[in-house]
Amino acid sequence: MIARRTIHFYPGELGDVYAAMIAVPDERAALLAAFEDAFTRHMGAGHAIPVGSGRLGLRLMLGALGIGAGHEVIVPAFTDESVPDAIRAVGATPRFVDVDRGTMNLTVSGVAAALGPSTRAVLATHIFGNPCDVKGIGGLIEGWSDVALLEDCAHAIDASLDGQRCGTFGRAAMFSFVVTKAVNTFGGGMVLASSLELAAQIRQRASALPEPALGGIFRRIATGLTLSRATTQKGMRTALGVALRSFDRLGVDPVALYDRTVRSSTQNAQADNALSALQAAVALPQMRALPAHQARRNAIAIRLRQALGPNLTPQRMLPGAQHAWYFVVATTDDVPDVVRRALSRGVDLGVRPMRNVADDPSAFPNAAWLETHTVQIPAYPELSDMDVARIIAALRR
Template identity: 30%
Template sequence: MEKRNIAISLPSTGEEEWQAAREPLMTGWLTQGPKVAAFEEAFAKRHQVPHALAVTSCTTGLHLALAGLDIGPGDEVIVPTFTWIATANVVLYCGATPVFVDIDPLTYNLDISQVAAKVTDKTRAVIAVHLFGRCLDIDALRAVLPAQVAIIEDAACAAGADWKGRPAGSLGDAAAFSFHPRKSVTTGEGGMVTTSNPELAERMNQLRSHGASLSEEQRHLGPRPYLLPEFNLLGFNYRMTDLQGAIGLVQLGKLDGFIDERARWAQYYCEQLADIDWLRLPTTPQGSRHGWQAFVTYIDPQKAPMPRNDMMEILQAKGISTRPGTHAVHMLAYYRERFGLKPEDFPGARDCNDHTMAIPLHNRMSEEDYAYVVEAIRQLR
């Protein structure tokens, strides 16, 4: 095989995004303004929610949702152990306590059967991660929770995904999405928070702009732009720029096409790699749509011809980028030391931390690229 260089992920951007960025640059409206508003409206419509608020990242979006629910010291928030560290960090930002629950190794999502045992009278919310674009069964999660416990979707990977026809972002009390370049659509950095709760939406809207009672767009376009707004809340500066909003509008228009293309190539991987007995492949729940932010496999350490890291090194030498699926937060130094956690405390997350491998899946790969990846994996012996 002739060596290729295949990135784990590349954003699919081009002339349309370049042209979209021109208008904010020419008008001089660079901070949150009309392009962000248009992006929010289109995103809300696509994900079937009445409220969408653009923010600087999924991390700040999750923080905003927790702050909007007034979660703070003395409160507990249930978090899966196999996720990006930000999912747990935002709980600490609020002064609350993250309570870890193990994951289902077959889906990489929260093991719902273990949740009820972790609920206490201090539990205020569960952060339900739709990892790699596969939605968690929110109906099953809700069934084991007291009514007063909020569900916040960490939908960082799940733009365009759905659970039995209901879009990610419309399933819980609030949700946060990411537009990082490794996601299916991007604005560079950036994120979106969604909710169907008008009071929560209004509170988050104020909090993302320093706690101002009026947004800058409302003030500048209103009859008295020279007057500063009132500040009734201690807020943050989590506003998206209009440059990002303009690019996001274009990217959002391509979202479904991007996911459809990824789904076809995910199916190709599943067909071509199905007979490798040491490699477990991801699945899609019946009647639901996977977002396919990443194609994450599991390498069975009992059957594999070599350790996962050795495989990744061989594939890297052949020009194929891979990554661990993500990390087990309870095994990271800060959480391990602060909370006295051990790897064996959450065996599902520990095993996925050590044995998952994401292979390239994105909208800038060619048919030859996919065939090359398949052949390289089949040669691992």
């Protein structure tokens, strides 16, 4: 049984966690500074500010830019629900725009039609790690001096367009480090600001927030590690795999149940806090491993996409786009059947990885269609070549 996704946390990191636990205050600051530094070096530009979650990062970015009541922020209708929530939390209004069915991202023409006198920002989102036309959107709003280009890089820590890293195109970008992300701090995020002035304003707001309680972080780590064990090949062959197949026969989706219970306890919903030094320590070895993991994700994704059968259409990429492969997704007209068949061949495909989050979902037909027609194919770096061959065999049938 091959899991749809797994979490990325390696036993070698436990030493760093322990070191962070006993770190004296000076070393704690140094750990956070080291994470910021590693992140900025990875991005090659900008000023990084660690935060407690991606959604908090978005709120801080908007607040620092003076975006609030009476202002609109253009966002894709196909995204995570925390995005419109964050915009509303600063008093602004999300202005939803439908996405392209192929790329699953915003289009320049869609953004152009939504721009108006109240627009203060466009949140260019690279969904599943697939770079959107952020250059086209940037060009479009060049003449709109009070509209900021922002990027949602929650999925896109290692994506680029024409050789430029996603996250460096606009005024600021935010990243997310929840358990399933390529860098996992058991809830956490980063803002990358383009200028020192904006970074200082965001940092001032971020540093006013308390560090999360250590007990809470350890609870998240414990839950995350349980999750990680359950979704290893062995876990999927035994306990979780057996549960998946028997629940499937009963018509109950055990993974949805699992997501609502175990996984939701490791998510970021309440993370209105600073990122702790402990989390920075957990992140550091992952930053070092990122290039190798990303190369492996890329190799797996290329193989999978080439092998998809005629009933599965891969996410379309723009010329010059380097996908980060947070998720390898494809669309199909028959999600339940494809998922059931794959499961019977030992491959667990994810469904509904993103939602149509608009207030009036029927007004956004592509987002609505994608919500119910997208499957997520396992493609995490820990998969062996043999696993990939098994996934391909299951998808071809």
